Amino acid sequence: MSEPRPTFLLDGQECPFTPGQTVLQAALAADRHIPHLCYHPEFRPHGSCKLCTVKANGWHATSCTMPAKAGLEVQSETAELNAERRMMVQLLFVEGNHFCPSCEKSGHCKLQAVAYDLGMTSPRFDHFFPDRPVDASHPELLLDFNRCILCELCVRASAEVDGKQVFALAGRGMGKHLVVNSASGLLRDSDIAATDKATEVCPVGVILRKRVGFATPVGRRRFDERPISAQASEYAPRTATARKD
Amino acid sequence: MDRAAVFRDCARPASSSPLRRPLGAAARHLPVIHRSDDLPVKHPILDSPILEAAVERALADWGCEPTSLLQVLRVTQESLGWLPEAALERVSVALDVPIARVRGVVAFYSLLYAEPQGEYRVLFSDDVTDRMRGSEERIREMSQRLWVEPGKLSEDGLVSLGHTSSIGLNDHAPALLVNGRPIPGVDATRATLIGDLILARTPLAEWPAELFNVEDHVRRSDVLLEEKMRPGEAIGAALERGATAGSGRQATLDEIKNARLLGRGGAGFTTGVKWESCSRQPVTPRVVVCNADEGEPGTFKDRLLLGRRADMIFEGMTVAAWGIGASQGFVYLRGEYRYLLDALEATLARRRREGLLGRSICGREGFDFDIRIHVGAGSYVCGEASALVESLEGKRGIPRNRPPRLAEKGYLGRPTIVNNVESYCAAAQIVLHGADWFRSRGTARSSGTKLLSVSGDCERPGIYEYPLGVSVRQVLGDCGAHATIAVQAGGPSGVCLGQDEFDRCIAFEDIETGGAFVVFDASRDPFEIARHYAHFFAHESCGFCTPCRVGTSLLRNLMDKIRDGKGSLHDLKTIEELAGLLHHASHCGLGESAGRPLLGTLERFRPAYERRLGSTAGEPAFDLDGALARARRMTGRDDPGAHLGETS
Numbered sequence: 001m002s003e004p005r006p007t008f009l010l011d012g013q014e015c016p017f018t019p020g021q022t023v024l025q026a027a028l029a030a031d032r033h034i035p036h037l038c039y040h041p042e043f044r045p046h047g048s049c050k051l052c053t054v055k056a057n058g059w060h061a062t063s064c065t066m067p068a069k070a071g072l073e074v075q076s077e078t079a080e081l082n083a084e085r086r087m088m089v090q091l092l093f094v095e096g097n098h099f100c101p102s103c104e105k106s107g108h109c110k111l112q113a114v115a116y117d118l119g120m121t122s123p124r125f126d127h128f129f130p131d132r133p134v135d136a137s138h139p140e141l142l143l144d145f146n147r148c149i150l151c152e153l154c155v156r157a158s159a160e161v162d163g164k165q166v167f168a169l170a171g172r173g174m175g176k177h178l179v180v181n182s183a184s185g186l187l188r189d190s191d192i193a194a195t196d197k198a199t200e201v202c203p204v205g206v207i208l209r210k211r212v213g214f215a216t217p218v219g220r221r222r223f224d225e226r227p228i229s230a231q232a233s234e235y236a237p238r239t240a241t242a243r244k245d
Numbered sequence: 246m247d248r249a250a251v252f253r254d255c256a257r258p259a260s261s262s263p264l265r266r267p268l269g270a271a272a273r274h275l276p277v278i279h280r281s282d283d284l285p286v287k288h289p290i291l292d293s294p295i296l297e298a299a300v301e302r303a304l305a306d307w308g309c310e311p312t313s314l315l316q317v318l319r320v321t322q323e324s325l326g327w328l329p330e331a332a333l334e335r336v337s338v339a340l341d342v343p344i345a346r347v348r349g350v351v352a353f354y355s356l357l358y359a360e361p362q363g364e365y366r367v368l369f370s371d372d373v374t375d376r377m378r379g380s381e382e383r384i385r386e387m388s389q390r391l392w393v394e395p396g397k398l399s400e401d402g403l404v405s406l407g408h409t410s411s412i413g414l415n416d417h418a419p420a421l422l423v424n425g426r427p428i429p430g431v432d433a434t435r436a437t438l439i440g441d442l443i444l445a446r447t448p449l450a451e452w453p454a455e456l457f458n459v460e461d462h463v464r465r466s467d468v469l470l471e472e473k474m475r476p477g478e479a480i481g482a483a484l485e486r487g488a489t490a491g492s493g494r495q496a497t498l499d500e501i502k503n504a505r506l507l508g509r510g511g512a513g514f515t516t517g518v519k520w521e522s523c524s525r526q527p528v529t530p531r532v533v534v535c536n537a538d539e540g541e542p543g544t545f546k547d548r549l550l551l552g553r554r555a556d557m558i559f560e561g562m563t564v565a566a567w568g569i570g571a572s573q574g575f576v577y578l579r580g581e582y583r584y585l586l587d588a589l590e591a592t593l594a595r596r597r598r599e600g601l602l603g604r605s606i607c608g609r610e611g612f613d614f615d616i617r618i619h620v621g622a623g624s625y626v627c628g629e630a631s632a633l634v635e636s637l638e639g640k641r642g643i644p645r646n647r648p649p650r651l652a653e654k655g656y657l658g659r660p661t662i663v664n665n666v667e668s669y670c671a672a673a674q675i676v677l678h679g680a681d682w683f684r685s686r687g688t689a690r691s692s693g694t695k696l697l698s699v700s701g702d703c704e705r706p707g708i709y710e711y712p713l714g715v716s717v718r719q720v721l722g723d724c725g726a727h728a729t730i731a732v733q734a735g736g737p738s739g740v741c742l743g744q745d746e747f748d749r750c751i752a753f754e755d756i757e758t759g760g761a762f763v764v765f766d767a768s769r770d771p772f773e774i775a776r777h778y779a780h781f782f783a784h785e786s787c788g789f790c791t792p793c794r795v796g797t798s799l800l801r802n803l804m805d806k807i808r809d810g811k812g813s814l815h816d817l818k819t820i821e822e823l824a825g826l827l828h829h830a831s832h833c834g835l836g837e838s839a840g841r842p843l844l845g846t847l848e849r850f851r852p853a854y855e856r857r858l859g860s861t862a863g864e865p866a867f868d869l870d871g872a873l874a875r876a877r878r879m880t881g882r883d884d885p886g887a888h889l890g891e892t893s
Contacts, residue, residue, distance in 0.1 A: 032384045045646070046646075047646045047790075047832065048788070048789050048790050048791070048832065049791050050790050050791050050792055050830045050831070051791075051830070053829065053830045060829040060830060062646075062832075064646075065646045067648065084825075084826050084829060084830060086790055087822065087826050088830065089790050089827070091791055091792065091795035091796060091799070092791060092795070094795070094799075095794070095795045125819075126799070126800055126802060128798070149791075150788070152795070155709070165343045165345070165346070167345070168345035168346045168348075169341060169349050169350055169641070170345070170349035170351075170353070171349075171353065171788065171790045171798065172352070172353050172624070172626075172641070172785075172786065172787050172796065173353040173784065173785070173786040173788045173794060173799040173858035174783070174786075174788065174795065175352070175785065175788070176787075176788030176789075176792060176794060179345045179348060179349060180345060181343040181344060181345035181346070182345075183334070183344065185345075210817075240506060
C-alpha cells in the first residue's frame with residue numbers, strides 16, 4: 001500500500017488516482033471540482049450531460065467516463081471549456097421549464113448550482129416551452145417533468161439499487177422523455193416506494209417528496225451555504241476506490 | 246443446420262406458448278389495476294385473436310429473450326400495421342421487459358407506430374435530392390387528392406401519408422415507400438396513378454409491377470462490381486491459406502492487415518487491426534456484424550450490393566468469422582430496406598444447404614458460424630456501430646460509452662466486430678486474390694476501390710466504382726455534371742466542397758467518405774440545403790447527450806428563423822458557436838458532425854445566409870404576429886385586423 005499512487009496532470013497540478021478510476025472520479029476524490037450533473041458517486045458514470053467535458057492531451061473528452069492514465073494532461077478550468085459548459089447549462093434551461101423562484105428545489109438544485117457557478121446570467125437561447133404535465137397521482141411523491149434534464153439517475157437507481165425499473169426513457173432527440181413503468185403510465189400505479197433510492201437521486205426538482213418542500217428554508221440550503229465548486233469531495237466516489245489518503 | 250445452437254439467446258422451445266407463460270416476475274411490471282372502463286374507446290383489433298396471433302407469430306420467429314424486443318415488435322407490426330397498447334403489453338409479459346421500456350423502444354424508432362396507420366402507408370423519402378426533384382409538390386398533391394394531412398391518418402383509415410429520412414433511392418428521386426415497398430421516380434403521373442390505386446383500394450399485389458421496378462444504375466464498375474467469385478471460393482481460399490502458411494486463422498488476419506483495408510462505411514478504421522484485436526479477446530463466442538444500416542442521406546451503394554452481391558457479403562462475413570474465431574453473425578438491415586429481406590434470407594438458406602454456413606463450414610471441423618438478419622426500424626444513429634449493437638440487443642439505439650471497445654465487449658458483452666457491407670465484400674476479395682492484388686489499386690495510403698453513390702444535379706446518377714484517389718473533378722465529368730457549385734461528399738455528416746476544391750481526391754488521406762456524392766448546380770440554394778440537413782440531424786439525434794439533443798433542435802430553429810427573414814448577424818454567430826460545441830462535446834459522430842453542413846456552407850456561401858437576414862443589427866427572437874396564429878385559427882380570422890406587423 002505504500003507505493004506512490006500514479007498521477008495525471010489536472011490544470012497543471014498533479015492529481016493522484018487509483019487504477020480503474022475515471023478522470024472525474026479521481027479529481028473529485030482529490031477535492032478538485034469539475035462541473036457535472038449526470039454523474040453520481042454511487043453509480044457507474046453515464047457520460048450524457050457532457051458538462052464534465054475536458055481536454056485530455058489536447059482532445060476533448062468526457063471526464064466522467066475517461067479512464068485516468070498516468071501522465072495524462074487534463075485541462076478543465078479554462079475560459080474556453082467553461083464557456084462551453086455554460087452554453088450546455090443554457091441548453092438545459094431552455095429545453096425544459098425551469099422557474100427557479102417558484103421551485104421548491106431551489107438552493108438544493110444542482111442545475112441551478114452549476115449555473116451560478118459557471119456565471120450564467122441568462123438562458124440566452126429561445127425557450128422551447130415544452131408541454132410536460134406533472135404527475136401528482138402518488139400520495140407521497142410528485143413528478144414535475146418540466147424540470148427533467150434526462151440524466152437518467154432515477155432510471156439507474158430504480159433498476160440497479162431498487163431492482164424495480166420504475167422509470168424508463170422514451171422517444172428520441174428533443175422528444176426524449178422520462179416515463180413511468182405502469183399500465184396507466186402514472187406513478188401511483190407503479191411499484192415505487194417513498195423509501196426507494198430512485199426518490200433520492202434527482203439532481204433537479206423532478207422527483208419531490210410531498211409536504212416537506214420548505215422544511216429547510218430558502219437561504220439555508222445546500223448551495224446557499226457554499227458554491228457547488230467548493231463541495232467537490234462530497235461527490236467523491238464512495239466505493240473502495242475512494243479511500244482517503 | 247442447427248441454428249438454435251448457434252443462436253442460443255434467440256432460441257426457445259417451439260412448443261411453449263409465451264402468451265400462456267405464467268406471469269411470474271413480469272407481473273410486477275404490470276399492475277393488475279386500472280384495466281377499467283375509463284380507458285379510451287378500444288380499437289377493433291385490441292384483444293382480438295388477430296392481435297394474439299400476430300404477437301404469437303413474432304415470438305415464434307424470434308423467441309422470448311429481451312434481446313428480441315425490437316424484432317418482435319417489428320414483426321408484430323408487419324401483421325397489424327401498427328402497435329396497439331395491448332400488443333405492447335403482451336410483448337412486455339412474454340419477454341419479461343417492463344412495459345415502460347417497451348413503450349420507450351416504440352417511441353425511439355420512427356418506423357414503429359403506437360397510433361393506427363392506414364391500410365396504405367405512404368412514406369415519401371425526404372432527402373435533399375428528393376426535394377430537388379419535386380417531392381414536396383408531389384406530397385402536397387397527394388395530400389389533397391387523398392384528403393389526408395402529411396403525418397396523419399386519413400379519417401376513413403385508408404391511408405397515412407408521411408415523410409421519412411432518405412430511403413437510399415437518391416438516383417431515383419423522388420422516391421417513396423408504400424407499405425415498405427419502394428416506388429422510384431415519383432413524377433406527377435406516377436403520383437396520380439398511386440393516388441388512383443389507393444382510392445380504388447387496389448391491393449398492393451395488384452399494382453402494376455413496373456411501379457416497383459428499381460433499376461440499378463451501375464455507371465462505372467471496377468474490380469469489386471466485376472468480381473466473379475463463386476460461393477465458397479473465398480472461404481476455401483482462407484482455409485487453404487491457413488494450411489499453406491501453417492498459421493491457421495492468423496493467415497486471414499495477416500492478409501487483411503497487409504491489404505491495408507480501411508472501413509468502407511466512412512470512418513476509415515483499419516479493418517485488419519479491428520479484427521485482430523477482437524480475435525485476441527479471451528472471451529467466446531465472438532460475433533461478426535455487418536452494418537447494412539445505410540442511413541447516410543445520399544448513400545445507396547449498399548442497397549445495390551445487398552441486392553446483387555449478397556453472396557459476396559456473406560462470404561466476407563464468413564471469412565471474418567474464420568479469422569477472428571466467431572460463431573455468431575448478424576446483418577443489421579435498415580428498416581427502409583425491408584423489401585430486400587426475403588431474397589437475403591433465401592441466399593442464407595441456400596448457403597446453409599451448400600455447407601457454407603452452419604456447422605463445420607466447408608467440411609472444416611470446428612468452423613461453426615451462422616448469420617441472422619435483424620431489421621432496423623428507422624433510426625439513423627443506429628448506423629453508429631455501438632448504437633447498432635444496442636439495437637441488435639433489442640434496445641433503443643444509443644451509442645455506448647467507450648471504453649470498452651466493441652472488439653472487447655460488444656453484442657451481449659461478447660467480442661464483436663462491426664463492418665460495413667462494402668468492407669466485407671472487399672475482405673472476401675482480399676482473401677481470394679491476395680493483399681498485393683488489392684493494394685495494386687488506389688493510393689499508397691488508401692488501397693482498393695470505392696463505390697460512390699452519385700446523385701443530385703447530374704445527367705447520370707448512380708453507382709460509380711473508382712480506385713481510391715479519384716478526383717472530384719473526374720467524378721463530376723463522368724456523371725455529366727454542369728455548372729456545379731458544390732458537392733456534398735459523405736452525406737450531411739461529410740464535407741461540403743466548393744468549386745476551388747474539385748481537384749481534391751476521394752481517399753482516406755483527403756476526403757474521407759462512405760461514398761455519398763451529391764452534386765449541386767448553380768440553380769440550388771446552399772442555404773436551403775444546409776437548412777434541410779439541420780432538420781435531418783434534429784430529427785435523428787438520439788437525445789442521449791445534452792449538446793446534440795438540444796443543440797440540433799436549436800440549430801434547426803435558427804435556420805428556420807433565418808429562412809423566415811427574421812435572422813440577424815448575431816444568429817449566424819450563435820450557429821457557429823453551437824456547431825463548435827456540438828463538435829467538441831457530443832457523445833458520438835452524429836452530434837460531432839451535425840453542425841458541419843452549416844459551418845461548411847457559412848464558410849463557402851455566406852452571402853446565401855446574409856441576404857436573408859432581416860436586419861444586420863438585431864431582431865427580437867419573439868415573433869409577436871406569429872404568437873397570434875393560434876388565435877386566428879380558432880376564430881377563423883385572417884383579416885389585417887387580426888395581424889400585428891410593420892404595416893398595421
